[in-house]
Amino acid sequence: MYYFDLAVTGISFGCMYAMMSVGLTLVYGLLRILHVAHAAVFALGAYVTVLVANATGSIALGFLAAVIVTPLFGMAIYRLLYEPLLKYRPDVPMIASVGLLVLMQDAFRIVFGEQGITFQRNAFAFKTFNFAGVTVSALQIAMVVTALVVFTGLHLFTTRTRIGIGWRATVSKPQIAASFGIDPIKVRYLNFAVGSVLAAIAGGLVAEMNNLVDPGIGFVVSYKALAIIVLGGLGSVRGTLIASLVLGLVEAYGTIFIGSWLDRDAIAFLALIVLLMIRPQGFTGARAA
Amino acid sequence: MSAYEISIISIIGINVILAVSLNMISGFCGQISLGHGAFFGAGAYAAALTMVGSGSVPLAIMAALLTGSLLGLAVGFASLRVRTDFLAVTTIGVNFLFVGFVRKQAWLGGEMGISGIPATGFGPVGNMTMILLFAAATIALSLYISRSWMGFAFRAVGEDEGAAATLGINSGAYKLAAFGIGTALAGLAGCLYTFFTQFITVDAFDFIFSVMLMAMVVIGGIGSTWGVVVAAVGLTLLPEAIRFVNDYRLLVFGGLLVLVIRLAPGGLTGMVQRAFLAVRRS
Amino acid sequence: MSAALKLDDVAIRFGGVQAVGGVSFSIKEGDFVGLIGPNGAGKTTLIKIIAGLLRPDKGSVQLSGVDVTADGTAARVRRGLALTHQIVRPFREMTVLDNVALGAGYRRTSSPFRALMHLDRRLEYERAAEIIAQVGLAGTEKKLAGSLPLGQMKRLEVARALAVEPCVILLDEPLAGLNHAEASKQVEAIAAVHAKGITVVLVEHNLEEVMRICRRLIVLNNGLVIGDGEPREVMADPDVHEAYVGGGMASHAEA
Numbered sequence: 001m002y003y004f005d006l007a008v009t010g011i012s013f014g015c016m017y018a019m020m021s022v023g024l025t026l027v028y029g030l031l032r033i034l035h036v037a038h039a040a041v042f043a044l045g046a047y048v049t050v051l052v053a054n055a056t057g058s059i060a061l062g063f064l065a066a067v068i069v070t071p072l073f074g075m076a077i078y079r080l081l082y083e084p085l086l087k088y089r090p091d092v093p094m095i096a097s098v099g100l101l102v103l104m105q106d107a108f109r110i111v112f113g114e115q116g117i118t119f120q121r122n123a124f125a126f127k128t129f130n131f132a133g134v135t136v137s138a139l140q141i142a143m144v145v146t147a148l149v150v151f152t153g154l155h156l157f158t159t160r161t162r163i164g165i166g167w168r169a170t171v172s173k174p175q176i177a178a179s180f181g182i183d184p185i186k187v188r189y190l191n192f193a194v195g196s197v198l199a200a201i202a203g204g205l206v207a208e209m210n211n212l213v214d215p216g217i218g219f220v221v222s223y224k225a226l227a228i229i230v231l232g233g234l235g236s237v238r239g240t241l242i243a244s245l246v247l248g249l250v251e252a253y254g255t256i257f258i259g260s261w262l263d264r265d266a267i268a269f270l271a272l273i274v275l276l277m278i279r280p281q282g283f284t285g286a287r288a289a
Numbered sequence: 290m291s292a293y294e295i296s297i298i299s300i301i302g303i304n305v306i307l308a309v310s311l312n313m314i315s316g317f318c319g320q321i322s323l324g325h326g327a328f329f330g331a332g333a334y335a336a337a338l339t340m341v342g343s344g345s346v347p348l349a350i351m352a353a354l355l356t357g358s359l360l361g362l363a364v365g366f367a368s369l370r371v372r373t374d375f376l377a378v379t380t381i382g383v384n385f386l387f388v389g390f391v392r393k394q395a396w397l398g399g400e401m402g403i404s405g406i407p408a409t410g411f412g413p414v415g416n417m418t419m420i421l422l423f424a425a426a427t428i429a430l431s432l433y434i435s436r437s438w439m440g441f442a443f444r445a446v447g448e449d450e451g452a453a454a455t456l457g458i459n460s461g462a463y464k465l466a467a468f469g470i471g472t473a474l475a476g477l478a479g480c481l482y483t484f485f486t487q488f489i490t491v492d493a494f495d496f497i498f499s500v501m502l503m504a505m506v507v508i509g510g511i512g513s514t515w516g517v518v519v520a521a522v523g524l525t526l527l528p529e530a531i532r533f534v535n536d537y538r539l540l541v542f543g544g545l546l547v548l549v550i551r552l553a554p555g556g557l558t559g560m561v562q563r564a565f566l567a568v569r570r571s
Numbered sequence: 572m573s574a575a576l577k578l579d580d581v582a583i584r585f586g587g588v589q590a591v592g593g594v595s596f597s598i599k600e601g602d603f604v605g606l607i608g609p610n611g612a613g614k615t616t617l618i619k620i621i622a623g624l625l626r627p628d629k630g631s632v633q634l635s636g637v638d639v640t641a642d643g644t645a646a647r648v649r650r651g652l653a654l655t656h657q658i659v660r661p662f663r664e665m666t667v668l669d670n671v672a673l674g675a676g677y678r679r680t681s682s683p684f685r686a687l688m689h690l691d692r693r694l695e696y697e698r699a700a701e702i703i704a705q706v707g708l709a710g711t712e713k714k715l716a717g718s719l720p721l722g723q724m725k726r727l728e729v730a731r732a733l734a735v736e737p738c739v740i741l742l743d744e745p746l747a748g749l750n751h752a753e754a755s756k757q758v759e760a761i762a763a764v765h766a767k768g769i770t771v772v773l774v775e776h777n778l779e780e781v782m783r784i785c786r787r788l789i790v791l792n793n794g795l796v797i798g799d800g801e802p803r804e805v806m807a808d809p810d811v812h813e814a815y816v817g818g819g820m821a822s823h824a825e826a
């Protein structure tokens with residue numbers, strides 16, 4: 001049953017990675033910027049969730065607050081940092097983004113402490129169920145269900161609503177926005193807002209899983225998300241979803257095989273480097289890096 | 290000189306070598322590397338093992354130069370494959386991989402690092418002098434390269450590889466050269482660091498340190514040797530001089546990085562140039 | 572005597588588009604060839620294949636009798652090829668003089684090691700200044716290349732191409748986007764290039780100029796050669812006429 005347990009772990013992690021990565025791939029598709037500071041948005045989401053949950057006693061309110069605060073933060077990053085840098089080579093906004101991430105991480109440490117914050121009440125997360133010998137935690141179920149709900153909603157939004165259709169078209173071909181009667185600048189804000197909401201939810205869920213938010217919470221995840229969007233073919237949401245699940249599963253099983261000579265977290269880095277070398281344009285997308 | 294002053298000056302010398310060598314790769318040749326710490330670390334570990342094994346200073350220096358540049362050339366091949374921002378991502382990955390790998394290696398001391406490394410026998414002042422001499426040599430090399438045809442070609446490759454190729458410049462060869470030279474010097478810095486501390490753990494070579502080095506290059510003015518030297522000295526001294534900066538090091542470095550890119554992409558050098566032009570005009 | 576440039580059955584496909592579909596021709600030394608055809612005919616693609624910027628799916632490219640199909644652009648330039656880009660690509664952050672001098676120093680930059688051994692740029696600056704004067708850019712030497720108007724940037728492209736002392740020069744729409752006065756200066760510069768004995772391959776939409784200065788025309792349509800020979804005869808060919816009328820030869824404003 002060990003192998004099934006690993007599958008459950010892998011899939012639930014994959015769902016979390018997917019929510020984290022979609023924002024990144026959207027930003028890349030639209031602006032050709034590697035939005036490394038997305039990890040700071042993720043961390044902010046986690047902090048807001050914990051702080052509000054502890055203050056109000058309701059985890060739901062925590063998530064709600066995170067979902068309201070983070071899109072503002074994401075849009076501010078675009079407006080204040082990226083927009084003025086769009087005229088430079090793509091590595092310029094990327095370095096600025098790294099700077100912002102480092103800054104935010106230290107800011108979290110200074111304000112909330114090195115040790116981080118734990119949930120005062122988080123009983124729900126550790127409830128486990130047993131399905132024919134396979135152990136599943138309530139949180140793993142929550143991760144998968146949330147991801148399903150979020151991505152179904154996103155799918156409906158981008159196929160059923162006018163603004164959603166225009167948005168999707170714009171991401172895949174930025175010059176097209178005008179012909180849909182859509183303001184391309186609004187699309188950018190929408191992009192950052194939606195991506196940030198998803199990252200915040202992922203951040204809140206990871207916080208629950210660890211029962212802890214510490215300053216470094218977004219760091220490794222952000223790098224994995226970069227690996228995922230490359231694997232998924234840069235700018236492709238579907239590719240990103242698949243790649244997220246693949247990485248979740250590879251990590252889960254990979255630790256059995258190479259855990260003795262490499263950190264679990266380093267697997268994603270190794271995968272990304274190998275991937276960039278053999279296929280710089282990703283596996284699914286036709287778009288060139 | 291107090292022991293404290295000697296150690297600060299030694300660290301400044303090491304950071305100057307690191308920042309100037311990173312500037313050769315990222316400033317001169319336009320290949321953004323956010324993993325310079327890995328080459329620094331590779332040199333440090335190579336030197337530590339050599340010192341433990343043989344106690345020979347020249348051997349340790351050679352081992353560090355070689356290890357740094359071999360790893361650098363391997364990463365340089367990556368630069369032939371991917372666009373600049375993905376190269377930056379690749380180098381971040383190399384840095385994490387280096388740290389993740391060393392942590393699990395018993396023969397490299399794992400989490401505990403390598404301690405009890407034999408002394409060079411030059412004493413603290415001797416070590417400091419050696420470090421300063423190497424730093425001066427690195428600056429001289431950097432100035433020479435930027436004036437030579439190699440520096441000229443680097444600028445072309447950094448600005449537009451395709452256009453460089455139409456002038457007969459083999460971009461790949463130049464990128465490898467930039468990585469080879471820059472990372473060999475990073476390895477050298479690692480070796481000097483090992484001589485200086487006689488005790489290394491992998492945490493000293495992590496990604497955050499690489500970001501600090503990039504901050505020195507960007508704040509000094511990417512591509513300008515003297516600007517980068519000034520920034521490396523200033524940013525090494527800043528946390529020593531100001532308590533606040535020491536406590537909130539990453540906040541300050543990250544913040545400066547963001548502010549400089551956003552408001553003065555030319556860094557200190559660009560600001561000085563603009564002030565100079567303004568004075569001349571008035 | 573071997574041909575300056577020889578293509579044998581060159582083809583390339585982008586997804587569903589057969590951009591170049593098996594092109595062969597041979598151009599003799601010192602010739603002045605116009606490569607024409609309607610928009611999307613595959614001219615730029617063919618130029619890029621010759622220059623090594625694109626790798627063909629099949630076929631071979633020879634420069635002065637040497638097969639260079641496997642070589643990169645830089646290596647071909649060292650074998651005597653030069654090109655100008657349809658979309659200008661100067662080093663914007665360098666001065667005009669540096670842009671050209673870098674080309675003039677192609678022997679010094681042949682390997683990083685050799686480049687490291689050389690500091691002196693005086694000779695190259697002298698040669699660059701001569702070439703800059705030849706293309707009519709004298710007086711702009713100290714300006715940043717990025718600050719030039721388009722007409723001058725296009726001449727800078729020609730100057731850089733000349734700097735590498737080519738035997739064959741490929742010019743992709745060097746007149747596009749220029750006003751009348753600028754265009755006639757550019758044509759003068761190109762004629763001077765040919766007068767030096769350099770083989771010229773010119774892609775151009777301005778048929779009037781092409782007919783005036785080219786000695787041979789090769790007409791491309793849908794990636795295939797549909798006409799080849801003396802300019803007046805070629806233009807009289809009904810097939811060529813048809814392709815042009817069908818392809819819309821009025822569209823000069825091509826990206």
Ligand SMILES: Nc1ncnc2c1ncn2[C@@H]1O[C@H](COP(=O)(O)OP(=O)(O)O)[C@@H](O)[C@H]1O
Nearest residue numbers: 585588590608609610611612613614615616617
């Ligand atoms: N990189 C590319 N990817 C896909 N299709 C391309 C690419 N480059 C050119 N094409 C297509 O190949 C054909 C020939 O293009 P091109 O060589 O630019 O024509 P010309 O220069 O004769 O106007 C066109 O249909 C064009 O759309």
Ligand SMILES: [Mg+2]
Nearest residue numbers: 614615616657
């Ligand atoms: Mg064309």
